[in-house]
Amino acid sequence: MESVARSQPTAGADPAARKDETLIYRQSRWTRLTHWIWAISLFFMLLSGLQIFNARPQLYIGKQSGFDYNNTIFAIGAENTNAGARGYTEIFGHRFDTTGVLGWSGPAGQETARGFPSWATIPSYYDLGTARVIHFFFAWILTTTLIVWLVASTVNGHLRRDLAPRLDDLRRLPQDIVDHAKLKFHHTREYNTLQKMAYGGVLFVLLPLMIITGLAMSPSMDSVLPFLNDLLGGRQTARTIHFTVMVLLVAFFVVHILMILAAGPINELRSIITGWYRTDPPARDDNSTERSA
Secondary structure (H helix, E strand, C coil), X not given: CCCCCCCCCCCCCCHHHHHCCCEEECCCHHHHHHHHHHHHHHHHHHHHHHHHHCCCCEEECCCCCCCCCCCEXXXXXXXXXXXXXXXXXXXXXXXXXXXXXXEEECCCCCXXXXXXXXXXXXXXXXXXXXXXXXXXXXXXXXXXXXXXXXXXXXXXCHHHHHHCXXXXXXXXXXXXXXXXXXXXXXXXXXXXXHHHHHHHHHHHHHHHHHHHHHHHCCHHHCCCCCHHHHHHCCHHHHHHHHHHHHHHHHHHHHHHHHHHHHHCHHHHHHHHHHCEEECCCCXXXXXXXXXXX
């Protein structure tokens, strides 16, 4: 996630950049570092997580699972039909043919039954042990970085100053929604209301929930945090919540990338790579200049 750097440009900053009033130093080094650590960690966690999911591509609600229970809400599988082997995805009892992507996939003539296709998993071949090692390694990196970021941001006031929505932000929310729907973007130092809400939802809801449900699924954590399973409705329910959070994070990533492309990818990428961000020029006195992307 991003954070707004309010410090003045450093002594080593480009002198030409300091003369340009529209070019500001928006993202601190720490912000850029944590942003890319989280991005890389989530990438490897996603693909290794899909490999782990392939070991049992079903989701349940409750503490039990198996043939004796009717609590499956999601399943990916394959079945033999008159037309040959077909892959399917079943959601709340509604079945969809997903041959070639989910359930039954692979090179022509070499298709196999598997939940997610090989190109979407790490490793690409079935190796549950390696997938778990990769998944847990990056999970601890993400968790540690998130905790450090939360503590530091609380101490230095970044959470209160830059991410907490204020009353004025809530008042501007309807206009922000309209502007985004029209692809009109205002390039300023501060985040708009939708950005604050989206980043806050990821940082304070989705990521903590993903970590908590991940811990609840670990048998070794039962002795340390025995209440987690009961709190979440059982290990199978925790697994379902974990998967749902993953889907929401993927959806956030897609929208995030689309907004970057719509708002100006060069400016947005420069901000999160170098820290420098070009804002809208000051409005003229006659108000004839519209500050929109």
